[in-house]
Amino acid sequence: MIIDVGHAGMLRHVAVNTGAGFVPGTNAIVMGAAIAGNRLGWEMTGIRDGFEGLLHPERYPDGGLITLDPGLIENLDPSTGGILGQAPWTDPLYEQVANADKNRKEEDLPLELLKRLNEKGIDGLISIVGGQGLGILHKIHLKGFHTVCIPRSIENDIASTAVSFGFNSALSITIDMLSKAYQAARSASKIAVVEVPGEHAGWIALQAGIAVRADVVLITEIPCDLKNVASRLKDKISPRRPYGLVVVAEGAKFDDSPKGQFVDPVKPIVPPIGAGKVAVSVATALQKMIDTEIYPLSIGPWARGGNPTATDHQLGIAYGAWAVKTLRASKNGVMVSFVPPDIKYVPLEDVINKVRTVSADSEFLKIAGALGIYFGNFSSKM
């Protein structure tokens, strides 16, 4: 349900902000929104670091708000990082404050937030968020504020949109890195177990795994038994091809480890830096069943830096402009969504608390199957 809070098309001053976590190239979105907004004669303002620039202006000597005027936009580089910074991993609607008794209590802040927005004359908000940020935005919307969400998620796990901003960039770097891992595994005659982003959804693992013809792709959606993985790897590895590549999503799940093959909680003397826990566990567990040497790697930290791809650059500008169009059309409390070939918008309440995952009948799974990539069996019980 979309709450009607007056005619949003009459807005005068719209703010743009971004949520927590790094996504490359949000400048493109800011640019798209600012150009479209300025053309309507709206005042466009960027809030730095989530809501920090608004709530704690004292922390910003140059001001916590950035006026997105045409002069600034003209000089903004859409192919690099974010002028808006990045929100802290905290809910801006709650803040821990110490009260008179020195006891910590959580204070509800939306009133303070709305007060600040009103003080600045801001009457609309475009938020570039995903995950937890969607819920926060929805709450602000329920308080009666004009809001539009631009979906951003490197995992592409936001429901109701085919592509979230940031996914294409993360996928590209992952494919790049996996190619390198593949060549390295090949030159060392070892099996690389590479952890890729994907806490809630296996899109990156699956799509990138297909691109580099991985031997195995393990994703959140399909819990699998590492024994089956080991036997598949053994089948594929031969003296002619004494190497392999296993792609593991960060959130991959495994069937209860059979007795005697539990995942040893290894306490490495030198923690494999950057290699996430999943890669290490999988590598250790597989090593017990396979003689080819196995080593863990992780792409995670590298995929969270860098510049956007051309596709994201283009998508960002489009999302930004479309968010303004959406507000202009008096829609609010919505998320803009890309459902090829159209850009649409959907109510936030249809988006929150949902995760876009790889489904059993996904074309990508069929493709992976056709390529001989093992990804477990969807029908296997959770």
Place this chain on the structure above:
Amino acid sequence: MTDKPKNILDITGTVLNIQRYCSHDGPGTRTTVFVKGCSLRCKWCGNPESIRMKPEVSYDPNKCDGKKCSICLKAPFPEGGFYFVEGDDSKVKVNWTLAAGINQEIVSLCPTGALEMFGKTMTVGEVMDEVEKDTSIYRNTGGGMTISGGEVMLQPDFAAALLQEAHNRGINTAIETASNAPWSFLEKVLPHVDTMLHDIKLMNSERHKKWTGVSNERILANLKKAYETFPDTDFIARTPLIPGVNADDEHMLGVLEFIKPHKNVIDYELLPYHRFGLGKYDSLGVIYELDDYKTPSDEVVKRFQTMIDKAFGRELTTE
């Protein structure tokens, strides 16, 4: 007659080092004689210096006098074997590839002792002189002499003579071995051994070959025959625990089952792997393949130890 020395005191072997006051190589306080040369190439090897049979040059930079000495830059030292890096005159550097051909005679020309041969030829008599220094300690602690390695079975005549001489002098004897040798070698050595500590690294033969370079059929056959042939000898099985290689229930159960029928196997010890000998392994030469192995967690070691205690019928000690 043969050209073998008549007196067993004159039999020679390649010894790496003699270490006194050891407490982990058999009962009591012991003197451990490390011999050089090994018949396996375990990928996790922590003592790469003991692997090759032939003596190798060793270098202690702390003793080097630097450029003002420079003796090792000239003949008879091998060309290119030793060098200085520009800007650093204080210590000579060693090109291990080009220095490989060096021998004791040349090495002894090093005036500071920075260069030494690693591994030297010693007679049984010379070794015993060292071992005998602590006879009273052995008596007080129930200790004795242990031959470790490397691999003791690579020098069966020397080992047999040394052990026999120790017995002659009333010293308790032990050996540490991986048992990868012809049975005839074990047969020669074992009559003079009170305690044999032997490794069982992996029960699966294929995997044994992968990780150590040889399959394990002969090792297991040797052990079984040894248990049966020498009922009065104490045997202690050992496993260097390496996660991802053998730190799992399957291996533990396999070993326990293997040793169970033999009453003279008195214990099974776990040696949690420590990245101990890790250094600049690139310069160690082609035969060493250390990689990122990990130590098993305390939790896992404890669990395995409980399995062992149970198998040996030992009471669990509670605080």
Place this chain on the structure above:
Amino acid sequence: MSTDTGQKRVAIMVGAGYIPGINAVVAGASLAAGKLGWELLGILDGFEGLLHPEKYPNGGLIPIDPQKFNIDPNTGSVLGQSSRIDPFNVRTINELGMVEEVDMSDELLTRLKAENIDAVISIVGGRGLSILYQLHKKGLNAVCVPRSIENDIASTSVAFGFNTALTFTIEMLDRARLAAKAAQKIAVVEVLGEEAGWIALQAGIAVAADAVLIPEIPVDLQHVVTHLKNKMSGKKSWGLVVVAQGAKIINPGKTEEKVSTLKASLSPLATSDSNSEFVIHKSGQVAQAVAEGLQLRIAEETFPMVIGPWVRGGTPSAVDRQLGVAYGAGAIQALEAGRNGVMVAFVPPDVKFVPLAEAINKVRTIPTGSMFFQVADSLGIYVGNKEA
């Protein structure tokens, strides 16, 4: 057996470890050899193709015909790859079922003779260079193409492989910088460079890192902390520290597990100056140690990252492709000029031939007066060497 004129049979082989773009060198050698009417053959997997031909059903020695040449200089290696190439220490299992290393160098030379091979072009660096020199002393006509991703081979300005590694490292450091900025943390990124800090320093300059720690200059972490605190006193609350794998850290804040005195004095394990400095030789360890050491003294969160494992894959940079082809052709030119026992060296603007004896036992490190230090200094990058 070889003559300075007439047709020759030349073999080309590559040393241990992956390096992108080996095919570019092969392509250069093949085209130059073809022009002279010489035959070029590739030995597979180091010397394995010759020493153990039984392992290769299609032959361990492959003809490389420039007429049919369709090797893509941009990818892979037609010469295969090997993890060990030392013919003086070939691991075998002897008749007693025991493992031992045997010297097969004589057999290698015999096999080369039997194949009528006049000379061998070897794409090697580091230890491989010494092995090649040793073989040359035993009578092998050898020409070396220097390869080193760290660029630490003496007598050449640029070894093959360096430019690719540098390019990739800069790309990755850019990512690390953005990640550090986004997360408001201090990234400690370990890059390649066991003996020489070229990659660390050049890449560190390219991305304007806050500090660069290299093997040439032992640094006290306390000084790094002071520098970082100064830089971060304003509104900048993140940082980027680049650490070469062989960086020497004084005062790391945590002591390394003591190596027993027995082992400390052993030859291959001995580290230089191990009594005063914290010497680390394993990928990832130095990033970890520095990150932990800094964390003890600084409020901002530090996190370690390692580039090492990722550099072993990939495709060669444009510069390396061009350099590789030139090096391959240069090796043939050296043989044509009757030179042997030499390394092809690139000393801009010339390609020169340097006797192998002059190339071994030298490490090309960054000299004290290097222009790169001055550049780093003027950019406010801490590289050590400053008074407390």
